[in-house]
Amino acid sequence: MVSFYLKGLGLGAGLIVAIGSQNAHVLRMGLKRQHVGLTVLVCIVCEVLLISIGVAGVGTMVERSPFLLAAARWGGALFLAWYGLRAWRAAFGRHALDAAPQRAETGTRDALLTVLAVTLLNPHVYLDTVVLLGAVGGQQGPEGKWLFALGAMTGAMTWFVLLGFGARLLAPWFARPSAWRMLDAVIGVVMLGLAISLVT
Template sequence: MFLPVYLQGMGLGGGLIMAIGGQNAYVLRTALKKQHVSLTVLVCIICDMALIAAGVAGMGALIEKTPILMKFAKYGGALFLFWYGLNAWKAAFKNDSLDASAPIKAIGVKEALATVLAITLLNPHVYLDTVVLLGSIGGQHGGIAKWWFALGSMTASCLWFISLGYGARLLAPLFAKPIAWRILDVIVGTVMWGLAISLVV
């Protein structure tokens, strides 16, 4: 019954989190250098899960109480997803790659924790993606369904960071190639457009 909602959350969460960026580059680089991999992956997952839960709980509750916000979240979310998908398609024609070769000095546990927290929480996009976007769309599902949506998004986050952190040796050569990101961007763009359509039909 809740499988479509769970898969929607997983698809949207995955599409947002897999975009090339500083956090993914940092996770990959620390993994390749074998420096505090478990700590880095765990912090990224916990932060994502907390922000997704806060978004779905807060934005969801607000949307449920305000019918006009429901319409705004529905069509605004669809518009944002279309724009996000369009940017993903544009990115598919660029020569971006994930550079994990940048030097990274040996650091202690406290410094590693502070660094990953800063990279994760000082990025304004993380709040837009998790609290606002996922919270708004997840909040459109009433009752327990919104938590299935959140669980799907959290699952995507867990799978991605675990794969990136512990599969770095395999993923690094792949994502160092622009073609890999082009294929990923095409998939992300298509998923985003599909989700945008599903919000309004």
């Protein structure tokens, strides 16, 4: 039984610990120390729900539907391209992000909508959780698949908590505007790269 849990933990952690729009957003909010708890909670809840849906059998259904896969691919590519261009605008614009105490506070509503957008409008989230984890989990048998899912959920929870609340340890380095510019430039490259990879 433990092997099912460990398999889910390993695969789930391997998929979630990757540079993407969701992780970049959690890191940014953690560095700014704004709505960290809300951001982390929303990411965890969405991840748990999507993994559950995938393991319950929806992953196989989506995988077999060309229309759903195409819609996720093109919609996600557009969103990732927009996110990447926005990051570049912040990196090369006059108003770079700043980790100093006088930073502007993001409203709770805006923080909630943004984390929902970077989580649910990113097709990689569905491909990783619903399709891939769902397909692998479904192969573990009636009992094993839920232990597998629990392991994958544990990996996601641990990662988001560490990324969101651990980001403050990097705050001294990001107190410099140049560091924020560098982060946004890298995020822009990654997001546009992901967008291109989805449609090629």
